[in-house]
Amino acid sequence: MRYLLILAVLGAMIGPRAAGAHEVRPGYLDLTETSANLFAITWKVPALGAFHLAMEPRFPDSCHVVGAPIAIETGGAFLEHGALRCEKGLAGGTIEIEGLEATVTNVLVRVAFAEGTVQTALLSPRAPGFTVAVKPSPLQVFKTYLQLGIEHILTGVDHLLFVLCLTLLVRSVRKLLATVTAFTVAHSITLAAATLGLVSVPAAPVEASIALSIVFLASELLRAPTARSDVTRSNPWLVAFSFGLLHGLGFAGALAEIGLPHGEIPLALFSFNVGVEVGQLAFISVVLSLNYVARRLAQWVPDWAPRAAAYAIGSTAAYWVFQRLAAGLIT
Incomplete structure (x- = not known):
C-alpha cells in the first residue's frame, strides 16, 4: 500500500x-x-x-x-x-x-x-x-519571500521527489531527522553562496544533476535494503548533504530570476530559505502521515508495487536529465 x-x-x-x-x-x-x-x-x-x-x-x-x-x-x-x-x-x-x-x-x-x-x-x-x-517594511519583505520559498518547494516536483525518496529509504526516525537536517544545511550553504555571487554554475548542468540525484535514489529503492550501497545504508545523511549542495544551486537559480530587494538581501534570503524548509517539512509530514495510515489499513501488497513505484520515479527523473541537457545545448 x-x-x-x-x-x-x-x-x-x-x-x-x-x-x-x-x-x-x-x-x-x-x-x-x-x-x-x-x-x-x-x-x-x-x-x-x-x-x-x-x-x-x-x-x-x-x-x-x-x-x-x-x-x-x-x-x-x-x-x-x-x-x-x-x-x-x-x-x-x-x-x-x-x-x-x-x-x-x-x-x-x-x-x-x-x-x-x-x-x-x-x-x-x-x-x-x-x-x-x-x-x-522588513515585514513585507519577510512575508513575500517566505511565500515564494514555500511555493517554490511545493511546485518543484524534482525537489519533492528527492525528499520523497529520502523519506522512503530511511526507516529510522532518528536517521531521517539527521538526513533531512543534512539536506537542509547543504542546500542552505549553496543557496546563500550562489545568491551572493560567491559561486556561479550554469543552470542546465545543475538541473540535470538534480535529476540524476533522483535517479540514483530511485535505483537504491529498487534494491533490497541489504543490497544498497554502504553509504546509503549506513550514512544516508552524507548522501543527502552531497546532493543537497546541488539542490541549493537549483533554489538559487529560481531566486535569481525573482531578484532580491536592495538593502534587505540577508532578510529576503533568510525568509526564502525558511519558506523552503516550511514547505519541505509540510511535505514530509504528509508523506509520513499517509504512510502511517497505509500501514494500518493495508492487508495485501502486490509484489510489483515497490518496483513499479521506483521505476516510475526513476524513469521520470531520467527523462528530466535528457530534457534539461537538451535545453542547455539549445540555449
Whole structure:
C-alpha cells in the first residue's frame, strides 16, 4: 500500500503540469525604472496552446503605456516587453492583475527603482493587487519571500521527489531527522553562496544533476535494503548533504530570476530559505502521515508495487536529465 501511495503522489505532482485547463504556472510582471518615472515592462503569462490566460496588468491612473508593446511566445509562455510612464511615480500607487481572480495561478510582481530599491509581491486570485510602498517594511519583505520559498518547494516536483525518496529509504526516525537536517544545511550553504555571487554554475548542468540525484535514489529503492550501497545504508545523511549542495544551486537559480530587494538581501534570503524548509517539512509530514495510515489499513501488497513505484520515479527523473541537457545545448 505504501508503494501504491508513492505512485499516487507521483501522479498527483506531475498530472497538474499536463492539465492546461487547470494552469498553475505563475505569471510574472517586472517593472524596472530606467529614468525618472519611466519603467521598462516585462509581462510573462502562461500559454495555453496558442492562447494565454485571460489576465492583464492594470496600473495607477497616472501611468500610461508608451508606444506599442512587443510580444513573443517562448518556453510555453507569452512574453511582452514595453514601457510605462508614471507622471506621479509608482510609489503609493496600486498595481492589479485583472482576471487573476478567475484563475488558480499566482503572479509575482517585481518593481525595481532607479535608486536601487526593489519591491516584490506575490499576487493571488484572492489578492490580485497590491500598493507599492513608499518604503517597503522588513515585514513585507519577510512575508513575500517566505511565500515564494514555500511555493517554490511545493511546485518543484524534482525537489519533492528527492525528499520523497529520502523519506522512503530511511526507516529510522532518528536517521531521517539527521538526513533531512543534512539536506537542509547543504542546500542552505549553496543557496546563500550562489545568491551572493560567491559561486556561479550554469543552470542546465545543475538541473540535470538534480535529476540524476533522483535517479540514483530511485535505483537504491529498487534494491533490497541489504543490497544498497554502504553509504546509503549506513550514512544516508552524507548522501543527502552531497546532493543537497546541488539542490541549493537549483533554489538559487529560481531566486535569481525573482531578484532580491536592495538593502534587505540577508532578510529576503533568510525568509526564502525558511519558506523552503516550511514547505519541505509540510511535505514530509504528509508523506509520513499517509504512510502511517497505509500501514494500518493495508492487508495485501502486490509484489510489483515497490518496483513499479521506483521505476516510475526513476524513469521520470531520467527523462528530466535528457530534457534539461537538451535545453542547455539549445540555449
